[in-house]
Amino acid sequence: MVEKSETGEPNKINESKYPITIGSLVINEDVLGYGSHGTVVFKGTFQGRKVAVKRLLIDFYDIATKEVQLLQESDDHPNVIRYFARETTDKFMYIAIELCIASLQDIIEKQHVSLFSEIRSQIKPEKLLYQIISGIQHLHSLKIVHRDIKPQNILIAAPKKNQNHPRVLISDFGLCKKLEDNQSSFNNTIHIAAGTVGWRAPECLLLAHLNPSQTCDTSSLGSNNNTDSSSSYFKIYQSQMNSDDHPEPLRITKAIDIFSAGCVFYYVLSNGQHPFGEHFYREANIINNKYNLDSAFGGINIEAKDLIEHMIQADYRKRPSAKGIMSHPYFWSPTKRLNFLQEASDRFEIEQRDPPSPLLVLLETNASLVVSGDWYKVIDKALRDNLGKYRKYNGGSVRDLLRSLRNKKHHYQDLPDYVKEALGPIPDGFLNYFTSRFPYLLLHIYYVIVNTKVLRNDSIFASYLNPTTE
Incomplete structure (x- = not known):
C-alpha cells in the first residue's frame, strides 16, 4: 500500500527518526544486514508480530515490486521465507518478511x-x-x-x-x-x-x-x-x-x-x-x-x-x-536404506539367471568394485560359516551379496548369538556391517534402478524414488 496525501502524491514521512510507522508496519533502528543497491534490513513489527523489514530505494521500485510478486506467489511452503506486507513512501519501499534468528x-x-x-x-x-x-x-x-x-x-x-x-x-x-x-x-x-x-x-x-x-x-x-x-x-x-x-x-x-x-x-x-x-x-x-x-x-x-x-x-x-x-x-534413514537393499534383492531374484537377463547383466556391471573383489572373503568367519551351511554363494556376484544380506535380515532372530554380535543390531549395526565393507553397494543398486525404466517404474520402488516433504 502506498501512503497518499490529499493531492494523490506519496506522503513524505520523516524516515530519519526511528521508530518509523507506516500503516501497520513499524520499523526499528536495529539493522540486521545490508544488501545490494542500498538495501538495508531492519527489525520491525507488523500488526504486532516481530518481522524483518527490507528497505529498498524507490529507484528500484520495479525490481522490488517483482520481488514482492514472487514472494507472494511462492511463500506457501515451509522452506521459503514468508511475506507479510509492503509499504511505500516517496523514498523507499519497505517489505515485511519473516524474522529469522541466523x-x-x-x-x-x-x-x-x-x-x-x-x-x-x-x-x-x-x-x-x-x-x-x-x-x-x-x-x-x-x-x-x-x-x-x-x-x-x-x-x-x-x-x-x-x-x-x-x-x-x-x-x-x-x-x-x-x-x-x-x-x-x-x-x-x-x-x-x-x-x-x-x-x-x-x-x-x-x-x-x-x-x-x-x-x-x-x-x-x-x-x-x-x-x-x-x-x-x-x-x-x-x-x-x-x-x-x-x-x-x-x-x-x-x-x-x-x-x-x-x-x-x-x-x-x-x-x-x-x-x-x-x-x-x-x-x-x-x-x-x-x-x-x-x-x-x-x-x-x-x-x-x-x-x-x-x-x-x-x-x-x-x-x-x-x-x-x-x-x-x-537423505535416507538406515531403515530405509536396509529395506531398499532387501526389496532390490527380492526384485532381482525373479530375473532369469541362466543365461542372465539384461537386468542381471546390468546389475553385475563393475561387480569387482561393488563387492570389493570377492565379498565372500571380505566378510568375517562367523558370517561366512553360517552362510555356508545353507547354500553356495559366488563371492564375485552383486546378486549373491544382496541375497546374503536379505537372507540374514529375514532370519535375523533365528541366527546364533555370535553371528548377531558380528552383524550388529538392526538397522544401524546390520547396515553398517555391509556398507562399511562394500561402500559402493547402495549407490550401485540405486543407479541401476533409477536409470532403468522398467525398474524405475516398478511400484515396489515408488516410496524410494518419489520424495516427500517430511
Whole structure:
C-alpha cells in the first residue's frame, strides 16, 4: 500500500527518526544486514508480530515490486521465507518478511558466538540440506529460478510447535526470474552473471564474458574428468552415462540453482569450505571444473560426495533436478536404506539367471568394485560359516551379496548369538556391517534402478524414488 496525501502524491514521512510507522508496519533502528543497491534490513513489527523489514530505494521500485510478486506467489511452503506486507513512501519501499534468528553463514562461520553455536548443535546436516533442496524444488515447481543461492540467502528460523529441528528458509528474491509456461531457459540478462562471486554456475560465467553478438555452446563447459578427488563410483557412473554430448548453445536454466546448492551442500558438510577452493580462485576453478571434495573436516560420506559431484557437474544438462536430489540415498534413514537393499534383492531374484537377463547383466556391471573383489572373503568367519551351511554363494556376484544380506535380515532372530554380535543390531549395526565393507553397494543398486525404466517404474520402488516433504 502506498501512503497518499490529499493531492494523490506519496506522503513524505520523516524516515530519519526511528521508530518509523507506516500503516501497520513499524520499523526499528536495529539493522540486521545490508544488501545490494542500498538495501538495508531492519527489525520491525507488523500488526504486532516481530518481522524483518527490507528497505529498498524507490529507484528500484520495479525490481522490488517483482520481488514482492514472487514472494507472494511462492511463500506457501515451509522452506521459503514468508511475506507479510509492503509499504511505500516517496523514498523507499519497505517489505515485511519473516524474522529469522541466523543465516546459514552465521551458524557455519561464527560458531564462536554462543547463539550461533547453540543453533549449530541442534542441526542435523541431512535435515538442513533436505530443507534447502525442498525449498528450491518448490520454487522450480512454480518455474521460479532463484539465481542467487548462497549461505547468506539461506536463513534459519526457530522450530515450529511440536518440532525440534530449526527451520531452513530460502530468502532474498531480488534476482529471481520466472520462466514462462512454455520456457525451460532464459537469456542471461545483458550477459551479466546473476548471483554472487564464487557461487555462480559455469554457464553463467561463460555467457557473462561474451559480447552481445557472440555465442557459446556446451563444448565450452569444463570436462568431468576431475580425477583428483572424484569418487571411484562417480567416475564409473559418468563413463556409463548414455547422454547426448552433441554441443548445443549455452542456456540458463533451473540447473544454475542446483550448481549453487551443490556448493552450499559441501560448504555445510565441510564446515565452511568450498569445493572450488579459496575465494580469489573460485570462478576460474568453476570454469575449468577444478574442484576438490576431500574435506579434512570428515563430514562427507560416500553418498554425500556422490550427490554433490552430480550437482556441480560442469554440463548443466547432466545435473539432477531438485526432485531427483530429494530422492538420493544420502537423505535416507538406515531403515530405509536396509529395506531398499532387501526389496532390490527380492526384485532381482525373479530375473532369469541362466543365461542372465539384461537386468542381471546390468546389475553385475563393475561387480569387482561393488563387492570389493570377492565379498565372500571380505566378510568375517562367523558370517561366512553360517552362510555356508545353507547354500553356495559366488563371492564375485552383486546378486549373491544382496541375497546374503536379505537372507540374514529375514532370519535375523533365528541366527546364533555370535553371528548377531558380528552383524550388529538392526538397522544401524546390520547396515553398517555391509556398507562399511562394500561402500559402493547402495549407490550401485540405486543407479541401476533409477536409470532403468522398467525398474524405475516398478511400484515396489515408488516410496524410494518419489520424495516427500517430511
